[in-house]
Amino acid sequence: MADESKTGRKKIQATDTMNRLMADYFYGLNEAAKSGRQKVAWCTSVGPAELLRAMGFAVHFPENHAALLGATRMSTDLIPAANAIGYSPDICSYLTADVGAHLTGITPLAKAYPGIEAVPRPDVLVYNTNQCRDVQDWFAWYARELNVPCIGISSPKNIGAVTDAHIDDVARQMEALIPTLEEIAGARLDMDRLRETVSLSRECTELWKRVLETATVTPAPLTFFDGTIHMGPAVVLRGTREAIDYYTVLLAELEERIAEGAGAVDGEQYRVYWDGMPVWGRLRQHSELFAGLGANVVASTYCSSWIFPAFDGNDPIRSMAKAYLELFIVRSDSYKEQYIQEMLRKFRIDGIIYHDAKTCPCNSNSRYGLPQRLETKTGIPNLVISGDLNDLRCVSDEQTKTNVEAFIELIEEGK
Numbered sequence: 327m328a329d330e331s332k333t334g335r336k337k338i339q340a341t342d343t344m345n346r347l348m349a350d351y352f353y354g355l356n357e358a359a360k361s362g363r364q365k366v367a368w369c370t371s372v373g374p375a376e377l378l379r380a381m382g383f384a385v386h387f388p389e390n391h392a393a394l395l396g397a398t399r400m401s402t403d404l405i406p407a408a409n410a411i412g413y414s415p416d417i418c419s420y421l422t423a424d425v426g427a428h429l430t431g432i433t434p435l436a437k438a439y440p441g442i443e444a445v446p447r448p449d450v451l452v453y454n455t456n457q458c459r460d461v462q463d464w465f466a467w468y469a470r471e472l473n474v475p476c477i478g479i480s481s482p483k484n485i486g487a488v489t490d491a492h493i494d495d496v497a498r499q500m501e502a503l504i505p506t507l508e509e510i511a512g513a514r515l516d517m518d519r520l521r522e523t524v525s526l527s528r529e530c531t532e533l534w535k536r537v538l539e540t541a542t543v544t545p546a547p548l549t550f551f552d553g554t555i556h557m558g559p560a561v562v563l564r565g566t567r568e569a570i571d572y573y574t575v576l577l578a579e580l581e582e583r584i585a586e587g588a589g590a591v592d593g594e595q596y597r598v599y600w601d602g603m604p605v606w607g608r609l610r611q612h613s614e615l616f617a618g619l620g621a622n623v624v625a626s627t628y629c630s631s632w633i634f635p636a637f638d639g640n641d642p643i644r645s646m647a648k649a650y651l652e653l654f655i656v657r658s659d660s661y662k663e664q665y666i667q668e669m670l671r672k673f674r675i676d677g678i679i680y681h682d683a684k685t686c687p688c689n690s691n692s693r694y695g696l697p698q699r700l701e702t703k704t705g706i707p708n709l710v711i712s713g714d715l716n717d718l719r720c721v722s723d724e725q726t727k728t729n730v731e732a733f734i735e736l737i738e739e740g741k
């Protein structure tokens with residue numbers, strides 16, 4: 327296996343296959359928008375993508391585009407354009423980066439995929455507020471800007487147990503989207519196609535779970551930083567056969583690594599859990615920082631958020647409602663504590679990093695005492711890193727490095 331860096335992080339060979347798959351996806355979207363052969367829907371990342379796909383829409387995910395803006399380090403320069411029209415530097419930096427990119431006519435897709443000039447123009451915008459209110463404001467801005475319909479689901483938040491009443495509420499809201507979507511698509515919803523799409527999403531989710539759980543083995547064959555890249559198909563292509571085929575290939579490679587005893591990080595000594603968003607513009611630096619200290623970030627809340635065990639092709643609408651309610655981000659702190667505790671046990675974690683992302687309070691779980699409560703319960707130390715997903719002005723590289731080095735020393739002392 328080829329080394330990706332001097333610090334011993336290994337490249338996943340399936341990456342080339344994934345890159346081709348993602349290229350096909352973006353070219354397909356571009357073609358749909360340009361030719362008009364297929365209607366285009368924009369969807370939030372944990373919105374009802376299966377419904378849209380089953381109705382024949384080509385589906386674009388603005389959060390995926392925003393993450394690309396972050397990973398290519400374009401976002402920090404684009405955010406001020408959104409600030410200038412009244413979108414605060416304190417709100418979601420996915421939103422401000424993406425709106426800033428639109429206002430300035432810039433997209434990383436143009437550089438990565440020759441022939442693509444712009445993000446595909448939507449025929450409809452579909453959101454689910456299960457993750458945060460920002461997605462609704464984000465899509466509402468585009469609805470005004472592009473004069474397209476914006477519809478969605480207002481989800482309950484901070485829930486402990488997911489009850490039938492919650493599921494009824496979301497399922498009814500999902501059903502209420504159908505007439506508008508049918509009108510835009512120019513075709514009726516085919517329930518058999520929806521059943522099939524939800525079943526494909528279920529298969530994708532099961533494979534993605536198995537991919538992530540290969541890291542329960544020591545040494546772990548993949549890192550959180552690999553996961554943030556390889557989750558692409560689970561986000562934008564769930565509900566398709568292509569995503570399933572890809573994760574079958576990736577899983578086989580990781581199982582081969584396990585059989586060879588080859589870890590993703592050379593000489594893995596410490597196993598770390600990451601809670602919160604990645605810092606997209608620092609994936610490589612963070613990956614190398616941990617690997618250089620003999621630490622592997624083996625599991626995360628973020629990558630695991632694209633595991634939806636509730637999907638059931640026999641009951642597509644209600645199972646989608648349940649799946650999109652059971653998400654970590656939708657849940658109460660007591661549920662989150664239990665969930666993370668279970669992850670610590672399953673992945674045999676030595677320490678937890680909480681990324682306190684300045685512009686994403688919903689995905690920052692260090693603000694209401696959760697790290698302290700979990701440390702008291704488990705004895706596993708934690709470190710809170712202040713930063714942001716896309717706004718690098720909120721990131722202090724030196725402080726992060728110093729704090730992570732001290733944290734790994736602390737873990738070593740406690741061993």
Ligand code: SF4
Nearest residue numbers: 418420457458460686
């Ligand atoms: S969850 Fe956070 S990063 Fe995602 S859209 Fe909402 S505020 Fe932005």
